[in-house]
Amino acid sequence: MKQLTVMHKRSMNLLGSTLVAVLFMAACKVAAPPALPDVKPLPPEFLPKTDTSASMMDSTSAGNFHWDVFYSDSLLLELIDTVLKNNPDQQIALQRVEIMNQLVNQRRAAFLPSFQGVLSGGLDRFGEYTMNGVGNWDMNLSPNLSKEQIVPNPVPDLFVGVRSHWEIDIWGKLKAQKKAAIARLMAAENGRRYLTTQLVAQVASLYYELAASDIELDIIQNNVKLQQQALEVVKVQKEGGRATQLAVQQFEAQLYRTQSLEWMMKQRIVSIENQLSVLANQYDQPIKRQKFSFQDITPSPLPVGFPSDVLLNRPDIKEAELKLQAAKSDIEAIRAAFLPALTLQPMIGLHTYNTSKWINPESLTWGILGGLTAPLLNRRQLKADFNISTAEQKIAFNGYQQTLVIAYNEISTQMNNWSNLSQQFYLKEKEFNVLSTAVQTARDLYVGGYANYLEVITAQKGVLDAELELVDTRLKMMQAKVDLYRALGGGWQ
Structure with missing residues (x-):
C-alpha cells in the first residue's frame, strides 16, 4: 500500500512537470515582430541648411502662429471663433478624443x-x-x-x-495595450487639431472670396451705369444720323450681358454666405465682413522655416505617426498573449x-x-489576431508615408503658387491700366468719328474682364497665403 502511494505521488509530480513543460513550450512559439521598410527620405531642399546664419533666419515658421494672431480682421476672427465652437465635425472630433481618453482609463485600470x-x-x-x-x-x-x-x-x-x-503583467501585455491606447488618444487629438486647421483655412478662404465678390459686384454695377450712359449717347447719335440701329443693338446687348453678370454675382454671394452658415451649423443668414479694396492689400510672403521641421510638426503627420505607434504596440500585446x-x-x-x-x-x-x-487550443485565434495586427501595422505605415508625401507636395505647391501669382498679378495690373486708358481713347475717337462702335464695345468689355481678373488674382494671392499657412500646420493652436 505504501509503495502504491509513492508511485501515485511520483505520477502526480511527473504529470505536473509535464504540464508546466507543455505550457512553456507552447509559450516559446511566439512569432517575431514584422519588419517595416524605411520611410522615404525627404528631398535635400527640405532639410535644414548647414549655414548658421541661414538657419537662424529660416527658423521661424508662420505655422507656429495662433490663428487670432495670423489674421487681423476682427470680423473674420469672430466668424472663425463661431465656426470652431459650433461646427458639428469639430464636436464629433472632440467626442472621439473623449472616447480614446476613456479607453486609456480602461487600460490603466487593467493593472x-x-x-x-x-x-x-x-x-x-x-x-x-x-x-x-x-x-x-x-x-x-x-x-x-x-x-x-x-x-x-x-x-x-x-x-x-x-x-x-x-x-x-509579467510579459508586458497590459503595458503594451496601455501604450497603444495612449498613442490612439494622442492621434485622435492631432486628428482634431488637423480638422481645426482645415476649418480655419476654409472659413478664411470663403471670407476673402465673399469680400472679393462684393468688390466684383461693385465693379459690375459701375460698369452697368457706364454702359447705360453709353447706350443713351448712341441712341442720341442715331437720331442725329451719326449711328446706326446696329450700333444701338450692340451697345444694348453689351448692357444686358453685364446686367446678367450682376445677378450671377449676387447668387455667388448668397452661395458663399450659405457655405459659411453650414460651417457654423446655423441657418442661412448674412455674413458680416469688412468692406475693403483688394488694391489696398499687399500680402507679404510667409516665413516658412525649415520645411522638414514643419512636416514633422503638422497635426496630420503626427496623427499618422501615432497610429503607426499604436499598431506596433498592438503587436507587442498580442505577442505577449502567447506567453x-x-x-x-x-x-x-x-x-x-x-x-x-x-x-x-x-x-x-x-x-x-x-x-x-497559457493558450494551447486557441493559439490559432491568437495567430489570426497577430496576422490582423501585422496587416494593420502595414496599413498604418503606408498611411504615414502617404501623409508625408502629400504634406510635402502641399507645401511645395503653395510656396511656388505664391511666387507665380505675384508675377501674374504684376502683369494683370499692367493689362488693366492699359485697357482703362484704351477705353477712354476709344470713346474719344468714336465721338470724333475716328473709331467705330465695335472698337468701343471691345474696349469696354476688355477693361471689365481685366478688372474682374485683377480682383480674382488678388483673391487667389490671399487664398494662397491661407493655404500656405494651413500647409505649414497653422490654425489649430
Whole structure:
C-alpha cells in the first residue's frame, strides 16, 4: 500500500512537470515582430541648411502662429471663433478624443485587481448512495462534532464576501495595450487639431472670396451705369444720323450681358454666405465682413522655416505617426498573449452551511488561488489576431508615408503658387491700366468719328474682364497665403 502511494505521488509530480513543460513550450512559439521598410527620405531642399546664419533666419515658421494672431480682421476672427465652437465635425472630433481618453482609463485600470462583492446561496440534496451523501452521514456520527456542526441533507451553501482577480503583467501585455491606447488618444487629438486647421483655412478662404465678390459686384454695377450712359449717347447719335440701329443693338446687348453678370454675382454671394452658415451649423443668414479694396492689400510672403521641421510638426503627420505607434504596440500585446499569464484570485468572506452561524466570526473564510495559464487550443485565434495586427501595422505605415508625401507636395505647391501669382498679378495690373486708358481713347475717337462702335464695345468689355481678373488674382494671392499657412500646420493652436 505504501509503495502504491509513492508511485501515485511520483505520477502526480511527473504529470505536473509535464504540464508546466507543455505550457512553456507552447509559450516559446511566439512569432517575431514584422519588419517595416524605411520611410522615404525627404528631398535635400527640405532639410535644414548647414549655414548658421541661414538657419537662424529660416527658423521661424508662420505655422507656429495662433490663428487670432495670423489674421487681423476682427470680423473674420469672430466668424472663425463661431465656426470652431459650433461646427458639428469639430464636436464629433472632440467626442472621439473623449472616447480614446476613456479607453486609456480602461487600460490603466487593467493593472489593478478587480473586486466583486458576492452574496450567494444554494441548496444541495445528496443521494444516499453518493460520495457526499455517505460521507456526510458518516461524518455526522463523529463524536468530535457539536450539534451545530452537523451537516444537514439537503445542505445549504451560503457565502457573503469579496472575491478578486488580478493579472500580473509579467510579459508586458497590459503595458503594451496601455501604450497603444495612449498613442490612439494622442492621434485622435492631432486628428482634431488637423480638422481645426482645415476649418480655419476654409472659413478664411470663403471670407476673402465673399469680400472679393462684393468688390466684383461693385465693379459690375459701375460698369452697368457706364454702359447705360453709353447706350443713351448712341441712341442720341442715331437720331442725329451719326449711328446706326446696329450700333444701338450692340451697345444694348453689351448692357444686358453685364446686367446678367450682376445677378450671377449676387447668387455667388448668397452661395458663399450659405457655405459659411453650414460651417457654423446655423441657418442661412448674412455674413458680416469688412468692406475693403483688394488694391489696398499687399500680402507679404510667409516665413516658412525649415520645411522638414514643419512636416514633422503638422497635426496630420503626427496623427499618422501615432497610429503607426499604436499598431506596433498592438503587436507587442498580442505577442505577449502567447506567453503564460500569471493570475491571482484572493477571496475573503463568511461561508457556512449553518444559517444561524452565517453572520458570525466563526464563519470567516479566506484564501488565494494563483496559477499560470497559457493558450494551447486557441493559439490559432491568437495567430489570426497577430496576422490582423501585422496587416494593420502595414496599413498604418503606408498611411504615414502617404501623409508625408502629400504634406510635402502641399507645401511645395503653395510656396511656388505664391511666387507665380505675384508675377501674374504684376502683369494683370499692367493689362488693366492699359485697357482703362484704351477705353477712354476709344470713346474719344468714336465721338470724333475716328473709331467705330465695335472698337468701343471691345474696349469696354476688355477693361471689365481685366478688372474682374485683377480682383480674382488678388483673391487667389490671399487664398494662397491661407493655404500656405494651413500647409505649414497653422490654425489649430
